[in-house]
Amino acid sequence: MVKKKDLRIGIIIASVIILLSIISVFYLPYDINEMNTQERFLPPSFTHWFGTDNFGRDIFSRVIAGAKYTLSVAFASVFIGVTLGALLGLTAGYFGGIVSEIVMRVMDALNSFPGILLSLMMVALLKNGQFTVILALSILFVPFFTRIIRSGTLQQKSRDYVKIAQLQGVSSFRIILVHIFPNLIPSLFSAVVIGFSNAILSEASLSYLGLGIQPPLPSWGRMLSESQTFLLNAPWCALAPGIVIVLTIVSFQLIGGGLSHEASA
Amino acid sequence: MKAILKRIGITVLTLLLVSLLAFTAFHILPGDPASLILGTEGTPEQLEALREELGVNRPLWQQYFSWISGLFTGQLGNSIRYHTPITALIADRLPITFTLSVLAIILVLIISFPLALLAARKENGIIDKVVSAGNILGMSTPDFFTGIVFIWLFGLVLKWFTPGKYIGYQENIGEFVQYLIFPALAIAIPASAMVTHFLRSSLIQELQADYVRTAYSRGASKGWVLTRHALKNAMLPAVTMLGIIVGSVFSGSIIIEKVFTIPGVGQLLISSITSRDLPLVQTLVVYIAGIVVIANSLVDIVIQIIDPRIRIK
Numbered sequence: 001m002v003k004k005k006d007l008r009i010g011i012i013i014a015s016v017i018i019l020l021s022i023i024s025v026f027y028l029p030y031d032i033n034e035m036n037t038q039e040r041f042l043p044p045s046f047t048h049w050f051g052t053d054n055f056g057r058d059i060f061s062r063v064i065a066g067a068k069y070t071l072s073v074a075f076a077s078v079f080i081g082v083t084l085g086a087l088l089g090l091t092a093g094y095f096g097g098i099v100s101e102i103v104m105r106v107m108d109a110l111n112s113f114p115g116i117l118l119s120l121m122m123v124a125l126l127k128n129g130q131f132t133v134i135l136a137l138s139i140l141f142v143p144f145f146t147r148i149i150r151s152g153t154l155q156q157k158s159r160d161y162v163k164i165a166q167l168q169g170v171s172s173f174r175i176i177l178v179h180i181f182p183n184l185i186p187s188l189f190s191a192v193v194i195g196f197s198n199a200i201l202s203e204a205s206l207s208y209l210g211l212g213i214q215p216p217l218p219s220w221g222r223m224l225s226e227s228q229t230f231l232l233n234a235p236w237c238a239l240a241p242g243i244v245i246v247l248t249i250v251s252f253q254l255i256g257g258g259l260s261h262e263a264s265a
Numbered sequence: 266m267k268a269i270l271k272r273i274g275i276t277v278l279t280l281l282l283v284s285l286l287a288f289t290a291f292h293i294l295p296g297d298p299a300s301l302i303l304g305t306e307g308t309p310e311q312l313e314a315l316r317e318e319l320g321v322n323r324p325l326w327q328q329y330f331s332w333i334s335g336l337f338t339g340q341l342g343n344s345i346r347y348h349t350p351i352t353a354l355i356a357d358r359l360p361i362t363f364t365l366s367v368l369a370i371i372l373v374l375i376i377s378f379p380l381a382l383l384a385a386r387k388e389n390g391i392i393d394k395v396v397s398a399g400n401i402l403g404m405s406t407p408d409f410f411t412g413i414v415f416i417w418l419f420g421l422v423l424k425w426f427t428p429g430k431y432i433g434y435q436e437n438i439g440e441f442v443q444y445l446i447f448p449a450l451a452i453a454i455p456a457s458a459m460v461t462h463f464l465r466s467s468l469i470q471e472l473q474a475d476y477v478r479t480a481y482s483r484g485a486s487k488g489w490v491l492t493r494h495a496l497k498n499a500m501l502p503a504v505t506m507l508g509i510i511v512g513s514v515f516s517g518s519i520i521i522e523k524v525f526t527i528p529g530v531g532q533l534l535i536s537s538i539t540s541r542d543l544p545l546v547q548t549l550v551v552y553i554a555g556i557v558v559i560a561n562s563l564v565d566i567v568i569q570i571i572d573p574r575i576r577i578k
Contacts, residue, residue: 105278108279108282109279109283112512112557113283113550113553113557114511114515114553114554115515115517115519116519116520117516120519120534120535120538121287121550122290124546125290125543197405204407204409205407205409208409208523209523209535210535210539211538211539221409224409224410227413228524231413231416231417231421232421238414238417239414242407242410242413242414245407245410246402246407249405249407250405254401
């Protein structure tokens with residue numbers, strides 16, 4: 001019961017955020033780069049919902065304009081993570097043996113880099129930019145999805161339908177892709193959504209450290225780090241993007257939790 | 266004993282893989298670190314001299330082995346940016362990050378155990394629901410945002426501490442620890458949410474057990490059963506999480522050190538990344554990952570000793 005409500009609240013918040021970020025492509029209340037010295041540090045009001053920043057820029061416009069970069073980076077990195085994870089997990093799970101052993105050991109090693117350390121390493125190695133951020137974040141998800149997909153594959157492998165296909169002489173490639181993988185998709189939904197919320201959190205962290213999405217593109221994490229210098233006079237500059245980050249992550253956490261509950265029920 | 270030896274074996278193997286991953290990552294790049302450092306202004310002689318200094322003109326396997334032995338002996342050469350030995354740079358900052366992490370772990374225990382016990386007292390009760398909601402919020406709030414809110418609320422509005430006025434442990438150990446309390450709390454919140462969530466479900470599961478019913482039938486109160494019987498059994502799965510907590514606390518401190526301007530290992534890592542001080546980045550990454558790997562296996566071994574039922578796979 002409770003989980004159903006969680007799922008609904010999560011979907012509502014996430015839809016609003018996604019809708020606003022789509023609208024922001026076509027329409028923004030204010031120009032996000034236009035500086036206006038007369039309107040510096042205005043507190044939240046009806047004309048500027050989230051107030052204005054040190055350059056007199058409208059924070060609401062900047063926050064919803066930033067959403068599409070954060071969301072698209074998160075989407076792309078989870079997508080790459082799932083694709084590579086599926087490739088490795090299906091191979092390791094289906095063939096087993098030494099291949100599986102090597103893949104899983106490397107995944108364990110990757111997994112032992114705590115938190116965003118691996119992403120930081122990637123950023124250090126590559127040039128700053130959106131593509132680097134996507135690559136750096138996707139590497140966080142490869143071990144996560146590889147493990148889930150491998151254990152799913154192991155379960156499916158012993159099912160009769162796979163054995164029958166094997167006896168009929170269907171190629172391993174076809175069994176994996178056409179027979180096993182579609183059966184794993186439902187169990188992946190909640191993992192993908194949880195991964196997505198982790199990706200948003202990690203992207204915000206990288207941007208906060210100045211290593212994520214680069215200026216002049218607006219990004220939530222960087223808005224927070226820039227706001228720190230005038231925190232006392234204009235706390236809304238930090239609170240607005242921060243609360244939006246929290247709401248976005250909460251919504252996807254709720255959806256992910258609700259989905260995994262649905263799947264197990 | 267055999268299981269413990271096996272765990273140590275796996276740990277060594279993981280550490281080797283971690284170092285190999287980090288090393289290859291920094292060496293498979295097209296382009297040469299010397300020209301990366303000098304930029305376009307470097308003359309061929311300067312480039313050659315720097316390559317010699319970095320040791321990058323030797324075969325890769327030699328570089329790997331000299332680096333690995335350097336990790337143990339501390340002979341890692343100089344940082345490109347600071348021109349001081351890498352080991353000294355890290356040794357200076359390690360006590361700060363270490364204190365911050367230990368404080369955070371203590372806070373995680375102080376916060377999560379009472380909350381989990383309170384929530385488990387009455388499943389789906391009002392306290393349980395509030396704690397669950399708090400858990401989701403705690404897990405979803407980035408630690409750097411919590412840190413910024415703390416600076417604003419406790420530092421600037423309530424003036425409980427002076428943001429940015431970090432005091433070194435060499436100067437005044439008391440004030441040093443005091444300054445670290447709020448940063449440690451910001452790191453501890455997401456980790457506490459994780460532990461609370463986990464401990465609560467394992468407590469509720471334990472409450473279904475036969476021994477709990479027996480305890481009730483002998484007239485034990487709910488609080489007594491929870492703390493004296495169920496907690497002991499519920500704790501073990503929660504202790505296995507300690508490894509994950511160590512990792513999350515360490516990576517949390519990387520960011521929090523920037524929020525509160527604490528000159529620890531995390532700040533060093535970030536500044537070495539922005540200044541492309543690759544030898545320093547490579548070493549820091551492996552040290553941090555190594556500490557987490559070792560902490561993880563220590564936790565596993567301790568659990569194995571406490572409760573032999575749990576087999577190490």
